[in-house]
Amino acid sequence: MKDLKGKNCFITGAASGIGRSVALELAREGMNLYITDINEEGLANVKKEIEEIGVKVISSKCDVSKFEDWEKCEGVFRENLGDIDLLVNNAGIAIGGSILQLELEDWEKVLGVNLWSIIYSLKTFVPRMLAKGSGHIVNVSSGAGIFGSPEPLPYVTTKFAVVGLSEALFGSLNGMGINVSVICPWVIATNIWNISELKVPQKLIEDVGEEKIEEMMNEVRQGFLDIAISPDEVAKIYVKEIKENKLYICDNKDYFNILALKGKPQEFENALKMIHAERTKNMRDRYSKMGINIDDYR
Template identity: 55%
Template structure:
């Protein structure tokens, strides 16, 4: 997709983070925007920011887990803007916890928001693209969809699913004039792991022995240390837009992600060692922060 001016874009999860930054950057390219999120208060604030750029913008609440809502909002999009040129599936959540403590409902919620939402979006918008033989679908995955280590299991599972779905769509839709890309962000300063908005699946025994407020504080310290080197969404978006312009299948924000992807095929043993090492380093970080508060986390969690 090399022309953005006066084209129409639909973005999910646009109230903050990558979605908001995408909307602002595409407004600068003079696109017409239709932004959605479940958080209408924040979404309206983003809408006001966009309106200051003198672009056409609509905002609507959409629970991406509910296909009927997606159908309605897609109809609204077509009525207001017409054809869809760029579809950005960005909505996502994370529920943090160990293998032992994440319950099935948590698995379902993460898969619904991170993976099924994209299925809903494609089902709703792809017919218009197929009819015209043009358009570009951009699915936001994660570095956690490239290498399966460190991040919470449901999150990793959902993001690997997004990567696989995107590859399959790319292979099937290219000949029909539709471009498909997957973006695999590394650590970006967003709300995806924000304690106030997302859930941590704590060990029941840990909560029996220690106050939840204290555990929240420790995890907040851990997240803050992890995010020290995180990239700003605005900086990352510039890289993502360059990839969209080039119609790339894979779009990364750091070269290390492509190197890890290559390592899988070129040196499987090195990749296996990397997974184990990366996981060990994260576990050591968690242990360190808990020990600073006088808690041996290994007394409560066997598997991270």
């Protein structure tokens, strides 16, 4: 899809972060857009920004974890824009915590937004792409979908699933006129750092207090944000490589080295152990500064 001008796109999670930046970049390329999110205020602001660019844009609230919302959006899309050319599954959430702290409801919530939403999108829009013999599906995963971080477990699980699903789609839709890309971002300055939940042991909260826990969490968030890339910066990379029909789109080229390392099982296992040990040490050190031995709460 080298020329985006006049083509039509549906994008989720467009009220902020990567979704907003990609939507604006696509608009600059001349695409008409249907933007969705659960954040209606942010969505309205992005819609105004796109309108100033001069392409057609419609918006609506959409809970991507509900299939009925997808069905409604498909009808609105068809009525207002017609055929779909580009589907961007960007919406995502994270809930962290140890396997002992996470409830089944936490897993279900993350699976609903990060994975089932993509399945719903395929059920909704792929038949239309197949009927016209063209289209492009873009699924936003994460670097955590390439290399298994120790946390947040539900997030990592879904992001690995998104990579696998995208690879499978790439193969199954090959030759049918539909391209597939999976975006694996590094650390990007998005709202996910503010809305992510972290489950900690109740005894830890009782011993040190919620305020102290929140103080440490803010320190962790800031540590990530200090090294984060602007979503506006990476959006240019993503749109360029979507136009080039790339399967894997990574803003951190080290991810390709990790993919290559998976072909060397022992080396990959050693790297996995090393990184997990380093992250565990960093976590222990953060708690230790607060006078807490985190191993007492596992």
